[in-house]
Structures are given as structure tokens and as C-alpha cells.
Amino acid sequence: MKTMTCRQLGGPCDATLSGTTADEIIKAQDRHLRETVRGGGSDHLPAHEEMKGRWRHPIKAMGWYRDTKKAFAALP
Numbered sequence: 001m002k003t004m005t006c007r008q009l010g011g012p013c014d015a016t017l018s019g020t021t022a023d024e025i026i027k028a029q030d031r032h033l034r035e036t037v038r039g040g041g042s043d044h045l046p047a048h049e050e051m052k053g054r055w056r057h058p059i060k061a062m063g064w065y066r067d068t069k070k071a072f073a074a075l076p
């Protein structure tokens with residue numbers, strides 16, 4: 001189990017997200033963004049829109065995805 005922060009994943013806060021794979025962390029961040037925005041956290045809106053865009057344009061998002069996987073792999 002590894003931990004990354006919302007900020008490391010392109011978000012604006014220091015909430016921690018954990019998962020055993022990079023994909024799990026990305027999904028946790030997706031959920032965190034959605035729930036925070038729904039709860040009125042407009043500061044998370046830009047990151048949420050970016051995340052939604054990544055699902056829609058997976059090819060364009062490959063660079064971000066690869067960087068996130070690399071950052072995840074580099075964690076202790």
C-alpha cells in the first residue's frame with residue numbers, strides 16, 4: 001500500500017490517497033475530486049475537469065498517466 005497526496009496528482013489540497021497500484025490511486029483521486037466538488041469544494045473543480053478530460057482523451061493523457069505511474073513506483 002502506497003500513499004500519494006491530492007496535490008501530487010494535480011489537485012489543490014494535501015489529502016492523502018492510498019492504493020496498492022497506481023491505477024487504484026488514480027481512481028481514489030478521481031473519487032476524491034468528485035466528492036469534494038459535490039460537497040461544494042470549488043477549488044477542486046479545475047482538477048476535476050482535467051481528470052474528466054483524461055478519461056475522455058486517454059491518448060492525450062498518456063504523459064500524465066505515465067508520470068503518475070513513475071511517481072508511484074518511486075515511492076518507498
Ligand SMILES: [Zn+2]
Nearest residue numbers: 006011013015
Ligand atoms: Zn484534494
